[in-house]
Amino acid sequence: AQSVTQLGSHVSVSEGALVLLRCNYSSSVPPYLFWYVQYPNQGLQLLLKYTTGATLVKGINGFEAEFKKSETSFHLTKPSAHMSDAAEYFCAVTRNTGTASKLTFGTGTRLQVTL
Amino acid sequence: NAGVTQTPKFQVLKTGQSMTLQCAQDMNHNSMYWYRQDPGMGLRLIYYSASEGTTDKGEVPNGYNVSRLNKREFSLRLESAAPSQTSVYFCASRAGWTDTQYFGPGTRLTVL
Numbered sequence: 608a609q610s611v612t613q614l615g616s617h618v619s620v621s622e623g624a625l626v627l628l629r630c631n632y633s634s635s636v637p638p639y640l641f642w643y644v645q646y647p648n649q650g651l652q653l654l655l656k657y658t659t660g661a662t663l664v665k666g667i668n669g670f671e672a673e674f675k676k677s678e679t680s681f682h683l684t685k686p687s688a689h690m691s692d693a694a695e696y697f698c699a700v701t702r703n704t705g706t707a708s709k710l711t712f713g714t715g716t717r718l719q720v721t722l
Numbered sequence: 723n724a725g726v727t728q729t730p731k732f733q734v735l736k737t738g739q740s741m742t743l744q745c746a747q748d749m750n751h752n753s754m755y756w757y758r759q760d761p762g763m764g765l766r767l768i769y770y771s772a773s774e775g776t777t778d779k780g781e782v783p784n785g786y787n788v789s790r791l792n793k794r795e796f797s798l799r800l801e802s803a804a805p806s807q808t809s810v811y812f813c814a815s816r817a818g819w820t821d822t823q824y825f826g827p828g829t830r831l832t833v834l
Binding site: 652656658 | 753762780814826
C-alpha cells in the first residue's frame with residue numbers, strides 16, 4: 608500500500624519569504640511523486656512531478672521539489688513567496704503507470720501569504 | 723481544447739434523491755477517475771475507469787455507481803443521496819502513456 612503524509616495543514620509565510628511544504632511518502636516500490644495546486648474554487652493543476660532521473664525537479668511558478676529516497680520525502684520549495692501563491696497544495700504518489708495507475712493524495716496544506 | 727468538463731457546477735439535493743454527475747474529456751485519454759474532496763481529508767478515489775468498457779472501485783465506492791459511456795464520458799450516479807455525500811466531486815483523466823492526471827473544475831454537492 609502507498610500513503611502520503613503532509614506535515615502542517617496550514618502554513619503562513621510573508622511575501623518574499625521561503626516557502627517550504629513538507630511531504631513524506633510510503634511505498635513498497637519506487638514511487639512516482641506529484642505536487643498539485645488548487646486555487647480557490649478551482650480544480651487541481653499539476654505543479655511538478657518526479658518519475659525517474661534527476662531528483663531535483665522544477666515546476667511552474669518557480670516551485671521545485673527534491674526526491675530524497677533515504678528520507679522518503681518530496682518537499683516543495685519556492686525561494687520567494689508571492690501573494691498569488693496562496694492556495695492549497697497536495698502531494699500525491701503512485702507506484703505504477705499502467706492503465707490502472709491510481710494516485711494517493713495527502714490531506715493538503717493551505718498556504719497563506721501575508722504582506 | 724476544453725480539457726475536462728463537469729456538469730453541474732453546483733447541486734443541492736434532499737436526502738434520498740438521485741442524481742448523475744457528468745464528466746467529459748476531449749483529450750482522447752484512456753483512463754478516467756472520480757474523486758471526492760472533503761475538508762482535512764484530501765482527495766479520495768471513488769471509482770475509476772482504466773479504459774473504455776472497464777470500471778473499478780476505488781477507496782470510497784459505497785453509495786455510488788459509475789458508467790463509462792464511451793471514451794470521452796464518465797458519469798457518477800448517486801442512487802439515494804445521503805448527507806454524508808455532501809462534498810466536492812472532481813473528475814480527472816489520464817492518457818495511457820503518461821502518469822499525469824488532468825482535473826475538471828469540480829461539482830459542489832450539498833445533500834440536505
